[in-house]
Amino acid sequence: MDKIFRVNMTDLTTKIEEVPAAWAGLGGRSLTSTIVSAEVPPTCHALSAENKLVFAPGLLTGTPAANSGRLSAGAKSPLTGGIKESNAGGTAAQMLAKLGIKALIIEGAPKGDAWYNLAVGVNGVTISEEKELLGLGNFAVIDAVEARLGKKTGVLTIGPAGELKMTAANISVKDPDSKIRSHGRGGLGAVMGSKQIKFISIDGEGAPGVKIADPEKFKVAARTFSKAILEHPVSGEGLPTYGTNVLVNILNEAGGLPTRNFTTGQFKDHDKISGETMYDTIVARGGKPKHGCHAGCIIQCSQVYHDKDGKYVTSGFEYETIWGLGADCCIDNLDDIARADNLMDDIGIDSIETAVMFGVAMEAGILNWGDSKEMLRLLTDEIGKGTALGRILGGGAGSVGRTYGVTRVPVVKNQAIPAYDPRSVKGIGVTYATSTMGADHTSGYTIATNILNVGGYVDPLKKDGQVELSRNLQIATAAVDSTGMCIFVAFPALDIPECLPALIDMINARFGIALTGDDVTNLGKYVLKTEREFNQKAGLSNVHDRLPDFFKNEPVAPHNAVWDFTDEELDEFWNF
Amino acid sequence: MQITLKLFATFRNGRFKVAEQELAEGTEVRAVVLSLGLTEEEIGIVMLNGRHGELDSKLAHGDTLSLFPLVGGG
Numbered sequence: 306m307d308k309i310f311r312v313n314m315t316d317l318t319t320k321i322e323e324v325p326a327a328w329a330g331l332g333g334r335s336l337t338s339t340i341v342s343a344e345v346p347p348t349c350h351a352l353s354a355e356n357k358l359v360f361a362p363g364l365l366t367g368t369p370a371a372n373s374g375r376l377s378a379g380a381k382s383p384l385t386g387g388i389k390e391s392n393a394g395g396t397a398a399q400m401l402a403k404l405g406i407k408a409l410i411i412e413g414a415p416k417g418d419a420w421y422n423l424a425v426g427v428n429g430v431t432i433s434e435e436k437e438l439l440g441l442g443n444f445a446v447i448d449a450v451e452a453r454l455g456k457k458t459g460v461l462t463i464g465p466a467g468e469l470k471m472t473a474a475n476i477s478v479k480d481p482d483s484k485i486r487s488h489g490r491g492g493l494g495a496v497m498g499s500k501q502i503k504f505i506s507i508d509g510e511g512a513p514g515v516k517i518a519d520p521e522k523f524k525v526a527a528r529t530f531s532k533a534i535l536e537h538p539v540s541g542e543g544l545p546t547y548g549t550n551v552l553v554n555i556l557n558e559a560g561g562l563p564t565r566n567f568t569t570g571q572f573k574d575h576d577k578i579s580g581e582t583m584y585d586t587i588v589a590r591g592g593k594p595k596h597g598c599h600a601g602c603i604i605q606c607s608q609v610y611h612d613k614d615g616k617y618v619t620s621g622f623e624y625e626t627i628w629g630l631g632a633d634c635c636i637d638n639l640d641d642i643a644r645a646d647n648l649m650d651d652i653g654i655d656s657i658e659t660a661v662m663f664g665v666a667m668e669a670g671i672l673n674w675g676d677s678k679e680m681l682r683l684l685t686d687e688i689g690k691g692t693a694l695g696r697i698l699g700g701g702a703g704s705v706g707r708t709y710g711v712t713r714v715p716v717v718k719n720q721a722i723p724a725y726d727p728r729s730v731k732g733i734g735v736t737y738a739t740s741t742m743g744a745d746h747t748s749g750y751t752i753a754t755n756i757l758n759v760g761g762y763v764d765p766l767k768k769d770g771q772v773e774l775s776r777n778l779q780i781a782t783a784a785v786d787s788t789g790m791c792i793f794v795a796f797p798a799l800d801i802p803e804c805l806p807a808l809i810d811m812i813n814a815r816f817g818i819a820l821t822g823d824d825v826t827n828l829g830k831y832v833l834k835t836e837r838e839f840n841q842k843a844g845l846s847n848v849h850d851r852l853p854d855f856f857k858n859e860p861v862a863p864h865n866a867v868w869d870f871t872d873e874e875l876d877e878f879w880n881f
Numbered sequence: 882m883q884i885t886l887k888l889f890a891t892f893r894n895g896r897f898k899v900a901e902q903e904l905a906e907g908t909e910v911r912a913v914v915l916s917l918g919l920t921e922e923e924i925g926i927v928m929l930n931g932r933h934g935e936l937d938s939k940l941a942h943g944d945t946l947s948l949f950p951l952v953g954g955g
Contacts, residue, residue, distance in 0.1 A: 538925065538951035547890060549954030554889050558947045560931045581890060624954050750955050757953045758926055796953055863931055
């Protein structure tokens, strides 16, 4: 039977608890958000002992289901002041699931200055004082933990940004190549830092594995599900070839590629940073165009990017990072963007928040537009070393905007707006405004239907149908985020009729239950409402479900589109 | 009439990124697609001057036509 592992950092004790009946049907985001809502006082300071950091694998994680290896991390966010769930690939989720750990809850905070590491294994969690690895970057931590505990050890770690409690700090997860995937958004690395935990190691030795109630039924459903993923042109061919960065050219053509801190919708040098160029560069230099973030991923949207000498620079090189440092900062040098991606992984800072922050910093005059060398220096010498300027930059886009008096600051609930302009792709604007997470494209990815013709088509430049589209996608995403599935399974799920029933059949076969499609929708609704209730108690109300005013007042080229939703129209989102 | 034709992702293989094309007045997008040796089924996204178009959209002088296979990301 699955258990809850609980760690108290105030008195340095650990416990193994039975799973409460009410949590039995939950996993991933539905579980982290339920636990944070139940146990964290919404008005607490996110970096205080009262906050809790919760890790939970999804309902299907640890099974042979394709693409089910995502780990949810949850807490009150020091960036948004609301609830946060951020999910990532890597090896940790499957290891935790196979150890029978439904959730790992870390609460309290040490009274003294000592730092610790946690060792998670089949018999529970051990807390040890950590001295040697303090101040190190994430790559060095992973290497050192492997040297100490073995190559197979799972690792969750924070870099200097997390140790310094910067609100853009992330939590890094070791991937199958001992590189890094990230619980990127919302400053969860700062929460781990506030608990004075440098890293968590996971030992899979003796793990009982995940028991499947009806193996035959599971096998049939898993086969149907995999077939749907591989048959869909996006998940079966587009993503494996070009990665997510294929979107640079598409959004540029659609006039929705935010450029020069969201002042225009097209970037003249788009082709230099595009997915097509990146693919050719990777192949020419002997990198890997295809790569999975976790075992069992059959989409393989990730890649390994090499420099001119054929040496590793970065992996998991995503559209949002490339767009942000590229178009939004007017940088046309993909090699420098790749170096920055690697530095951000090492320092342990969210590459979306930080990329958008640099756009605001350029507007503030901290560095010049397009100056990639100074951007790399600021990452290394200021953020990485935690200077006073580095801490302002490491606080994200909102922090720099407030400090330097910039009014064009693309954030919602203080979290940076990613790679799709909400004026010219209006559905995603509804998601940015209303998401419980702050501006987050993944929480209701209307780009699928607004731009990519997946799941039908809703005109991105018109208001009609956008609130409903965003609502349906946010509900479905909250449910998918509870299964441990990669969000890209949504592409086949939106277009191939057998896909979603196969996903539900796998959950039913795993637990010996009989969920229907309605049950899954209701789970998604429950997650959103639980998160919203926490946010409201934390002081985030409907007036925070808004985009910054400049989107209303500044038309964006080439369509001269403005953000024209009324407050009442946005509030309709929650009418379910 | 003259249009600008842009190709993306796998459509560029063995073809081009961007080209000016001389077409008869009122040519439909479909005819351009077929002239490239592509089938209707291979077309994921048609964009005409930065807005979504259809295979039977009629082209006009000075238009920019962009063709994408079905791809995506996030």
